[in-house]
Amino acid sequence: MIRLYGWNGKILRVDLSKNKSTVQSYDSNFAAKYLGGRGFAVKILWDELARGTNPLGPENKLIIAAGPLTGLPGPSLGKLVIAAKSPLTEGYGDGNIGTLAAVQMRKAGIDTVVIEGKAEKPSYLYVENENVALLSADGIWGKTTFEAEEKLKEIHGKDVGVLVIGPGGENMVKYATVVSQEGRAGGRPGMGAVMGSKKLKAVVFKGTKDIPLADAENYKKLVNDAYNDIKSRDYYNFWIRQGTMATIEWANENGVLPTYNFREGVFELHRLIDGYALEAMKVKRRGCPYCNMSCGNVVLDCEGKESELDYENVAMLGSNIGLGHLGKVSVLNRMADELGLDTISLGSVIGFAMEATEKGLIKDGIEWGDFERAKTLVQDIAYRRGELGNLLAEGVMRVSQKLGNGSQNWAMHVKGLEVSAYDCHMVPGMALAFATSSIGAHHKEAWVIAWEIKTDRTGYTEAKVDKVIEFQRIRGGMFESLVACRLPWIELGFELEWYPRLLKAASGIEIPLEDMLYKLADRIYALIRAFWVREYGQEWNRTMDYPPTRWFKEPTTKGPYKGAVLDKTKFDTLLDMYYAKRGWDKRGIPTRTTLEKLGLTDVAEQLSKYVTLTP
Amino acid sequence: MAKIKLIGYIAEIFGYREKTVKIEKPIKLKELFQFPHILENMNQKRMIILVNGVPGTPDSTIKDKDEITIMQIVGGG
Numbered sequence: 001m002i003r004l005y006g007w008n009g010k011i012l013r014v015d016l017s018k019n020k021s022t023v024q025s026y027d028s029n030f031a032a033k034y035l036g037g038r039g040f041a042v043k044i045l046w047d048e049l050a051r052g053t054n055p056l057g058p059e060n061k062l063i064i065a066a067g068p069l070t071g072l073p074g075p076s077l078g079k080l081v082i083a084a085k086s087p088l089t090e091g092y093g094d095g096n097i098g099t100l101a102a103v104q105m106r107k108a109g110i111d112t113v114v115i116e117g118k119a120e121k122p123s124y125l126y127v128e129n130e131n132v133a134l135l136s137a138d139g140i141w142g143k144t145t146f147e148a149e150e151k152l153k154e155i156h157g158k159d160v161g162v163l164v165i166g167p168g169g170e171n172m173v174k175y176a177t178v179v180s181q182e183g184r185a186g187g188r189p190g191m192g193a194v195m196g197s198k199k200l201k202a203v204v205f206k207g208t209k210d211i212p213l214a215d216a217e218n219y220k221k222l223v224n225d226a227y228n229d230i231k232s233r234d235y236y237n238f239w240i241r242q243g244t245m246a247t248i249e250w251a252n253e254n255g256v257l258p259t260y261n262f263r264e265g266v267f268e269l270h271r272l273i274d275g276y277a278l279e280a281m282k283v284k285r286r287g288c289p290y291c292n293m294s295c296g297n298v299v300l301d302c303e304g305k306e307s308e309l310d311y312e313n314v315a316m317l318g319s320n321i322g323l324g325h326l327g328k329v330s331v332l333n334r335m336a337d338e339l340g341l342d343t344i345s346l347g348s349v350i351g352f353a354m355e356a357t358e359k360g361l362i363k364d365g366i367e368w369g370d371f372e373r374a375k376t377l378v379q380d381i382a383y384r385r386g387e388l389g390n391l392l393a394e395g396v397m398r399v400s401q402k403l404g405n406g407s408q409n410w411a412m413h414v415k416g417l418e419v420s421a422y423d424c425h426m427v428p429g430m431a432l433a434f435a436t437s438s439i440g441a442h443h444k445e446a447w448v449i450a451w452e453i454k455t456d457r458t459g460y461t462e463a464k465v466d467k468v469i470e471f472q473r474i475r476g477g478m479f480e481s482l483v484a485c486r487l488p489w490i491e492l493g494f495e496l497e498w499y500p501r502l503l504k505a506a507s508g509i510e511i512p513l514e515d516m517l518y519k520l521a522d523r524i525y526a527l528i529r530a531f532w533v534r535e536y537g538q539e540w541n542r543t544m545d546y547p548p549t550r551w552f553k554e555p556t557t558k559g560p561y562k563g564a565v566l567d568k569t570k571f572d573t574l575l576d577m578y579y580a581k582r583g584w585d586k587r588g589i590p591t592r593t594t595l596e597k598l599g600l601t602d603v604a605e606q607l608s609k610y611v612t613l614t615p
Numbered sequence: 616m617a618k619i620k621l622i623g624y625i626a627e628i629f630g631y632r633e634k635t636v637k638i639e640k641p642i643k644l645k646e647l648f649q650f651p652h653i654l655e656n657m658n659q660k661r662m663i664i665l666v667n668g669v670p671g672t673p674d675s676t677i678k679d680k681d682e683i684t685i686m687q688i689v690g691g692g
Contacts, residue, residue, distance in 0.1 A: 234658060235687060238624040244692045246623045253622055253684065275623070311692050422691070447691030454663045454670055454688070490690025493661055560668065 005214035006068035006507030007031045011040075012110045012132065014125060016198055017058055017117030021132040023110075032509060033599065035520055036067030037483035038094055038476075040112050041083035042527050045092065046603065048114075051534050051610065055087035055190070056172055056197035058118035063094075064105070064163070064203065065113075067483035068507050071106030071289075072211055074223045075230055075494065076485030078102045078289030082163070086189035087197075088174040088345075088395050089416035089440050091532040096444075096483060097178060097186025098288025101161030107207025115198065122170075124202040126156065129209065137201040141170065144338040145179035152204055161205040166340025168382040169196035173393040175345035175418070179337055183286060183296060183308030188342045189417050189439055214508030222505055226498055227292050233492040236293065240285070242275035243295040244311035244491075249274045251315065251422065254453055255561035256430075258320040258423045260368065261351035262412045262550060265423040266559035269324025273314055277326045288485065295487060301330035309333060312443070315421035316347025321354060322368035332374055339382035345395060348418035349381070350374055352396045352411060353388070361403045362388065409549040414441035415532075424547060425556050426564035427452050429464035431547040432574050436468065438476060438528040441547070445476030447490070460570035465577040470517075477521020523598040525582070526590045530603050533589050537610040542588050545575060585614040617677055619647060622686035625662070628653065638679040645673035647683070654685075661688045 009031070011024045034043045041063040053059050063083040070077055080102045086093025105113070108129050115125070119134060122141035126133045140148040145166040152162050161180070168176035169192030176192030177185040195201075213219050230236065238246065248270060251257040255265035271277070278297055286308055287294020296308045307330035317336070318329040336343045350366065357365030365388065366373045380389025391399055396418055400411035412419045417440020424431040433446035446468045455463070474496065479486040482503070488494035496513055504510050511520070533540045547566070555565040579586060583594030591614045595604040604613060616635040626632045629648065636647055644664065645651035654673045664671040665684040677683065 235624055235661070238627055242623070244689075247689050247692065250622055250686055250689050253620070253686065443691055449691060450663065450688045453665070456670075457668075487690065487692075493658070 002028055004028055004031060004507070005212045006503065006509070007036070008106065008109050008111045008211065010110050011112045011114060012127065013114045014132065015117045016115060016119040016123070016134065016200065019134050028509065031068065032511065033520070034524070035481035035516070036070070036111065037065045037081040037096070038083065038480035039520065039524050040065045041081055041094055042092060042524060042531060044112075044114060045083065045085065046527055046531055049085055051537075053085055055085045055090065055194060058116065058198065060085050060116070060194055060197070062115040062191070062194050062198065063112060064115070065483070066102055066106050066111050067481060069502055070483050071103040072213075072219070072506060073290050074502055075226050075488050075498070076288060076291040076293070078291065079483045079485055080105070080186070081480060081483055082178050082187040082191045084191055084194040086439070087172065087193050088190040091415060091440070091535055092528045093187070093189030093191060093439055094480075095177070095187035095189070095191060096480065097163070097180060098184050098291070098485065099161055099163065099180035100159075100289050101163050101180055101203070101205050102483075103289050104161035104205035104207045106211050107209050108205055109207065109209050113203070115200065117198065119199040122199050122201055124152070124204060125200065126204045128206040141201050142167065145340050146182050146338050148202060149180070149182070152202060156204055156206060159206070162202055164202040165192040165195045166338060166382065168340040169193055170201070171382065171384045171393070172196050173341060173381060173384070174395045174398070175342040176340050177342045179340050181286070182306070183298075183337050184288065185337060185340075185342065188344060188442060192340045213506055215505045219502070219505035222502055226494070226502070230293055230488050230492060230494055233494070235492055239293060239491060241279060243297050245275040245278045245297060245309060245314065247311040248314060254449070255556070255559050255564070256423045256427060256449055258315055258421050260322055261320060261348075261355045261410060262419065262423050262548070263554065264556050264558050265425060265561060265564070267319035267324065270319060272324045273318040273326045273329055278309060281326060291485065293488060293492065299326070299330050301334055302327035303331055305334055307331065307334035308337070312421045313343035313347070316344050317350070320347045320351045320421070321374065323371060323374070324369070325371070328371045332378060335375065335378050339378065341378070341382055344420050345418040346378065346381070348396055348412050349392045349399070350377060352399060353377070353392055355410060356403060356407060361405055361407060409553060412548045412550065414547060415544055417441050419548065422449060424551050425566065426457065426561045428458070428460050428566055428571060428574065429468060431551060431566055431571065432464065432578060433468045433471070435545045435547045435575070436472070436578060438525060444480070444486075446471035447475070460567065460574050462577055465574055465581060468578065469581055472525065473517040473521040477524050478516045481520065481524060519598070522582075523600060526595060526598050526600060527603060529584070529588070529590055530595070530600070530607050534607055534610055540587060540589065540611065542575060542586065545588050547571075589613065591615065617647070617679060617681045617683065620682070620684045622684065624687040625685045638677060638681070641676045641678050643673070644671060644675045644677050644683060647677060662686070663688060
């Protein structure tokens with residue numbers, strides 16, 4: 001076998017039911033075809049999960065996947081992808097997380113961990129180089145993520161990398177996340193619940209090996225130049241001050257700040273939760289390993305505790321629930337991190353409950369902006385306490401199915417995943433991006449709002465479809481598979497061409513940017529889509545790719561874009577164009593020709609058992 | 616009066632977030648700024664200019680009662 005550089009070439013497999021682990025090698029062909037991170041994850045899940053696998057059963061597999069640059073010095077490369085079949089959406093689910101665990105896992109000589117089965121009792125996995133052990137979680141099960149990580153570091157040393165779940169994951173809240181370093185969270189579609197279902201409290205990594213590099217000298221020089229390039233960008237200093245929180249003012253100005261459960265795009269109290277409000281409260285910054293533009297802005301919340309803020313959690317736990325007080329928003333955000341709940345879905349669920357209370361669908365519910373009740377509710381959700389807490393732990397899709405009375409129209413999700421913090425009443429391209437995102441309505445894959453506003457905000461044009469696909473290739477394909485942070489590129493303009501250069505120096509393998517974007521990213525998107533279609537079979541149809549009904553039927557009533565609403569017929573035209581450009585049919589299913597062209601002939605064969613493929 | 620709104624980083628550069636300006640006769644947008652070259656020299660790819668909500672440029676013609684908004688491109692996290 002040819003020696004790999006960059007990649008360690010090792011996948012650690014752990015069967016919790018049997019308390020057994022093995023190490024599997026992979027070759028350069030597999031590495032180049034799927035790259036890492038999301039690419040590895042979806043390939044493994046496609047190959048190894050049977051259709052209809054219970055996401056919370058022992059047969060589901062939890063994947064922790066790095067890329068060929070992960071753990072190396074370099075711009076924002078300290079990240080991992082965590083993936084599994086999602087209990088929230090019943091489709092493919094993943095998320096990325098910036099954490100020291102990424103560095104330690106790779107230094108332990110591992111690129112990916114595949115965890116299956118279910119531990120006999122609450123446990124955590126400890127990996128130190130070749131040594132793998134399933135240890136008792138006595139003393140940490142039931143603890144918050146912050147408490148559990150602290151305890152694990154007392155046991156194993158302060159330099160270990162820790163991925164941990166909180167009570168939310170233990171109680172299998174459908175949008176429980178995996179958390180690290182008191183505020184880094186990943187795996188929105190319930191990856192924490194999958195860990196909880198396996199009685200797995202944490203995964204702890206410690207590694208002492210060098211990651212093999214093809215051209216160490218050149219790599220070091222490139223990294224040095226890359227860091228300097230990032231720091232030289234015009235926007236750098238302002239970014240360091242406000243990070244993504246600058247987007248609160250920006251989003252409100254442009255009428256896309258989610259407000260009152262996405263009824264509106266402007267919030268009358270936005271000044272009280274924006275980037276300048278943050279600056280007045282900020283005590284420090286936190287970031288991922290090897291990042292020189294860290295995005296985690298830490299404040300002291302109303303209870304005097306540290307809370308790490310960014311745009312998404314402040315918008316969803318602030319304006320979306322009518323709460324115009326950053327100190328209070330920070331409390332809810334910190335609680336979510338401690339309990340291991342996704343802040344975006346949590347804000348959506350609470351906003352939904354507030355609207356349902358207003359409309360009389362929930363008795364003794366929660367009023368808009370009610371901070372004290374929201375605090376109680378967050379606890380109730382994490383521990384599934386009481387009828388309402390237990391119900392809201394299921395996510396807005398299931399809650400709305402239970403409540404009925406038209407509430408499905410304002411349950412803000414796509415495919416079961418709650419919409420990230422951008423109102424789309426008047427940005428049809430972004431609505432398409434949410435609708436076609438491969439895990440449900442998440443912003444990480446294509447975020448096109450700024451481009452839409454700069455060019456043609458109201459249009460339903462082919463150019464918008466092209467832009468959504470372009471960004472999905474870059475963000476959802478390349479970055480998620482390299483497992484590199486997209487922020488240097490999207491926020492500061494750091495050029496994409498850096499990444500193939502870094503990859504070449506690290507691995508010795510030259511993958512041109514075009515190949516990463518067109519072949520590799522398209523292959524990964526087609527495979528993820530195949531995963532979804534396999535699950536749904538003949539029931540799969542294009543309505544799975546529709547944004548929430550509210551954006552079509554309920555115009556906004558405030559702000560400069562008052563009266564804005566999406567046009568359903570025109571949106572369908574966008575969707576048709578999107579499918580055609582992707583080589584998918586009118587149902588949104590990749591054609592046999594497309595799959596074969598992307599090197600997925602075997603996938604076409606299997607998929608054709610469940611749906612009729614268009615030639 | 617024309618209204619100028621500067622958002623985030625752009626407000627930091629020019630030192631104000633909002634002001635109104637009397638427009639006697641139509642002029643180019645960049646001429647509303649004390650140092651027009653700053654606006655021109657900024658990375659236009661990473662800036663959005665809206666005149667009455669419609670995309671504009673430093674050379675857009677501004678009339679009285681127009682509303683101008685200038686902001687940096689953000690990446691959406």
